[in-house]
Amino acid sequence: MSHKTKKLEILDIDDIKSLENKNLSKKVNHYLQKTLFTIRILFRHNEENIDDLIDFYYYIEDVLDDKIYLDEDELKILIYRVTDLVLNIEDYGVCGGSILIEPLSQLEGALLLELEKFKLKILHEEDELWQEIIDSQIKDNEVEFNVLIKILGEGDVGTIKKEVATLLKQNYQQEYLTYLSRKDYLEY
Incomplete structure (x- = not known):
């Protein structure tokens, strides 16, 4: 063998x-x-x-x-x-x-x-x-996580932020929670 x-x-x-x-x-x-x-x-x-x-x-x-x-x-x-x-x-x-x-x-x-x-x-x-x-x-569900975060950070309209946040929560639960926990910590 x-x-x-x-x-x-x-x-x-x-x-x-x-x-x-x-x-x-x-x-x-x-x-x-x-x-x-x-x-x-x-x-x-x-x-x-x-x-x-x-x-x-x-x-x-x-x-x-x-x-x-x-x-x-x-x-x-x-x-x-x-x-x-x-x-x-x-x-x-x-x-x-x-x-x-x-x-x-x-x-x-x-x-x-x-x-x-x-x-x-x-x-x-x-x-x-x-x-x-x-x-x-059909919707494009290959939305990149980093692109959504960028849109979320730059968006001025409340509805866009809510929609992007909803997409992030649904499609990238773990990554989004990690992002939220680090975001507040890094801004501190």
Whole structure:
């Protein structure tokens, strides 16, 4: 049995940042990259019991590098693998495995949204009635968090601020709460 190895260098993260799957949203790409970086940290502090993590690392790398075509079924497999890793990280016997739970949970949420987009796309293409309904309700939900914060900070009209704040609360709950807590602290 050949021993699996993975480069343990985490100082240069440009190779992770350069990987991007054009078929996935920016949010999913970001969380895939974040997961790879966190796994690299685990590699740095563990030498044993990491064979499954190495396989998962290469799988995520291939997804980001578009070597694995992500259709609906492959996306479900990816969600299953992420869920399995979150639920069973304790069984891997790696030091510091719990640091992987947060990026994996964020990735899982983004992947579930991506799966819903796939399903809507299929409905859109297959049924004219659904096509009309979906077209009438499509909104750009890829609004960047930093752009919304900028609009929120510069907006003079109360309604714009309320709408942007509502969007931030609905789409970026954790990031928005972090922003609010830091905003008051930094202005102090």
